[in-house]
Amino acid sequence: MSISSVLSAVGLIRPTRRRGSCPACRGWNSGTADPLGRPEGEISPPAVTALVFLALAAVAWALAIRQSTSTGGMETEMGLGSLESFAISWTVMMAAMMLPSALPFVYEFARRSEGRRCWQAATAVLAVTYLSVWLAFGAVCYVVLSAWQVPPSDQGPVGGVALGLAGVYGLTPIKAASEARCRELCSLHGALPFGLMRSALIAGGRYGLSCVGCSAGLMVAMAIIGMSNLVWAVILAGVILVYKLARAQSMRRTWLLSAALIAMAVVYGSMA
Numbered sequence: 001m002s003i004s005s006v007l008s009a010v011g012l013i014r015p016t017r018r019r020g021s022c023p024a025c026r027g028w029n030s031g032t033a034d035p036l037g038r039p040e041g042e043i044s045p046p047a048v049t050a051l052v053f054l055a056l057a058a059v060a061w062a063l064a065i066r067q068s069t070s071t072g073g074m075e076t077e078m079g080l081g082s083l084e085s086f087a088i089s090w091t092v093m094m095a096a097m098m099l100p101s102a103l104p105f106v107y108e109f110a111r112r113s114e115g116r117r118c119w120q121a122a123t124a125v126l127a128v129t130y131l132s133v134w135l136a137f138g139a140v141c142y143v144v145l146s147a148w149q150v151p152p153s154d155q156g157p158v159g160g161v162a163l164g165l166a167g168v169y170g171l172t173p174i175k176a177a178s179e180a181r182c183r184e185l186c187s188l189h190g191a192l193p194f195g196l197m198r199s200a201l202i203a204g205g206r207y208g209l210s211c212v213g214c215s216a217g218l219m220v221a222m223a224i225i226g227m228s229n230l231v232w233a234v235i236l237a238g239v240i241l242v243y244k245l246a247r248a249q250s251m252r253r254t255w256l257l258s259a260a261l262i263a264m265a266v267v268y269g270s271m272a
Contacts, residue, residue, distance in 0.1 A: 046110035049123055050103050060096035067092075068228040083142060090138035093227045094131055097237040098211065101244040102130060105186045105207055109200070116196050126200040133208025137216070141223040159225045160269025166217030167261030170254065178213025182244055185210060215240050225268070235264065 067089065099106075109126050113119040169175055185207045212219075218236045225232050242257065 045120075046107055046114055049110045049120065050107040053099055053106050053127060054103060057096055057099035060092050060099070063092050064096050064227070064233065065230060068230045083139075086142050087135060087138065089227050090142075090223075091131060091135055093222070093233065094134040094138070097222075097233065097240060098131070098134060098215075099127070100237075101241050102127070102207070102211070104245070105130075108186060109203060113196055113199075119196060122196040122200040125197055126204040129201050129204030130208045130211075133205060133212060134219075137212050137219065138223065141220060145223060155224075155226075156269050156271070159221065160265045162217075162221035162224045163265035163268055164262050166221045167258040167265065169217030170258040170261065174213055175217070176254075178210050179243055181210040182207065182214055211244070214243055232268070 110123045222236055
């Protein structure tokens with residue numbers, strides 16, 4: 001299989017669109033022309049845009065790892081600290097954990113809006129709005145956890161209970177409806193209804209609220225366990241990917257995933 005075939009399979013190269021394709025994109029033509037006379041290819045800007053957001057998620061993971069290792073491995077929780085430090089750490093962790101699962105949504109918005117004025121900026125507004133919803137959710141968690149301080153000696157049991165409740169939450173109608181809404185919004189049915197920037201704000205907000213409904217239990221557990229605990233951050237990020245990117249779950253798979261979370265809660269409570 002040629003390199004161009006691989007890039008085409010992952011969506012980075014598409015059939016050439018003579019109108020609106022830039023000279024730099026057409027520079028790929030010589031390497032992607034088909035000997036049988038089939039359409040030549042060009043770089044797909046929406047796919048590249050999605051890859052940029054994936055790179056931002058990788059940078060966020062790098063920052064999270066640096067923050068975790070700066071403690072010398074002696075701490076398993078970050079602590080709330082000031083509101084400003086919590087907001088920064090929470091935003092970095094949300095970018096690391098949530099942007100990968102939001103890539104289909106980002107790509108679809110970029111694909112629908114491509115060619116319109118400032119579509120790249122609108123896609124950035126979409127992502128910022130999405131993360132802002134999670135930042136607001138984190139602020140609520142901060143206020144609640146600040147009012148209800150968890151002693152260090154109780155962090156293990158409380159974190160285990162939070163993970164167990166996240167597993168129970170996965171069986172609720174709210175979580176099921178929110179997950180279905182996430183999948184529906186990823187397809188962006190029909191044309192964008194408003195001006196591009198307004199569409200980005202509305203779509204990002206709606207998708208963010210649906211994600212909160214889908215993953216709220218996991219994120220509450222993350223706030224209690226501590227954002228510098230990378231092992232559990234990776235585990236919960238994997239669960240989120242299953243929630244949002246795997247095929248629509250059957251009732252059996254839903255129960256199995258919730259049972260796995262409850263088992264993780266027991267493990268965490270016994271080890272922390």
